Amino acid sequence: MNIKHLKWYFIAILIVVLCFCLIPETQYHSFGFSIGIGTAVLAAFFVFLGIAEIDSFSEITYYSENPKSQDAATLLIPIAIFIIGTFWINTNFSNRLEAKIKKEGVIARATIDSGFTEMTQTSSGNYSDNTLALTLTTDDNKEYKLVADNVSAEAYRKVGVGLDVEIIYLPQNPKIFRVLVDDQSVKKFKNISNRDIEFKDLEKIITAKEPEKLEKLLNQMSSGWQRHQTEEEGFGFINNLKKEVVFIKPASHALFYVREKNYNSEAFEIPKERILKEVSDSVSVFYELDKYFVEKQIKYKKGEENGFINVENIMMRLK
Structure with a gap:
């Protein structure tokens, strides 16, 4: 290899370096x-x-006369560099943008204005592309119309028009955002498991004396909780995404928890080793535990696509 041809490799490397140095990930x-x-x-x-x-560039015109034109590697290596380079550069930019959103992003609520699904039929099957249109109002009262493309099927099923959902956006450009609805996005950007409430959680929740403490506890488990306004004594929160409601009456040391699940989902579990007494009738099951009295009711209602949904009501109070 003639040393004067090394300039082309140097330029190729310089182009890639300048791409990463001069083009912001945004x-x-x-x-x-x-x-x-x-x-x-x-x-x-x-x-x-x-x-x-x-x-020089002028020699490209006479490339067919170049002895190297007969060597397959002369074309195959640049083609391989193009394919691998495209994937590597785009993956790098994508990862850097996601990291920037996670590090510098602001979490806020946006209202869903509309949504639609576009179906694509191919020889290997049908694919759906879900899109949501949202409205974001920032703390400085600026309104932004946002469009979320490639929304996951899980997230799209959970939401509806008029629902407020959490998003994370870049303050310098609010149109760069991610919708925090499905488990994957919540785990990625909020570092929480986004799990359902369990009995051990109810033991902590029932001790909450103020709404702020209850909200903090709930937000450590999952995303989407909002204050539930009621005229009754006490306070509560509702999660429209996970179909859960928690209501507490501190004066009565009582807690009410409601959740909706698919018919074939596992029922809310009370630790068997802590049950001292169990009595049931046609409507409810009553449990006496070491520290609590618990009543559980299960009702059924019609869901989507002719399916059924379990509605579980848990009433719990301290002894």
Whole structure:
């Protein structure tokens, strides 16, 4: 290899370095895969010039007369660089953007205005692309119309028009955001498991004396909790995404917990080893535990697609 041809490899490397140094990761939101494709094309082109041992651009016109034109590697290596480079550069930009949103993003609530699903039929099956339109009002009373593409099927099933959902957005550009509805996004951006409430949680919840403490406890388990206004004594929160309601009456040392689950889901479990007495009738099951009295009711209602939903009511009070 002639040393003067090394300049082409140097230029190829320089193009990639400048891409990462000069293009902010936020541009990936606007330009997407074109960043990786454009950079990889340029890098692969200059690698091709180096492999073909071309001295100047004018020699490209006579490439067919170049002895290297008969060597398959002269084209295969740049093509491989283009394919691998496109994937690597775009993956890098995508990961950097996600990390920036997680580090610098602000969590707020946005209202769902509309949503639609576009079905694509291919030889290998049908694919759905879910889209949501939302309205965000920031703390400085600026309103932004947002569009979330490629919403997961899990998230799309949970939401509806008019529902307030949590999002995380970049303050410098609120149109760069992520919807925090499905388990994966909640775990990724809020670092919580987004799990259902369990009996051990009710033992902590029943001790809450103020709404702020209850809200803190609930937000450590899952996302989507909102204050539930009621004229009754006490306070409560509702989670429309997970179909759960918690209500506490501190003066009575009582707690009410309601959740909806698919018919074939596991029922709310009370630790068997702590049950001292169990009595049931046609409506409820009554448990006496070491520290609590618990009543559990299960009702059924019609759900989507002719399915049924379990509605579990848990009433718990201290002895």
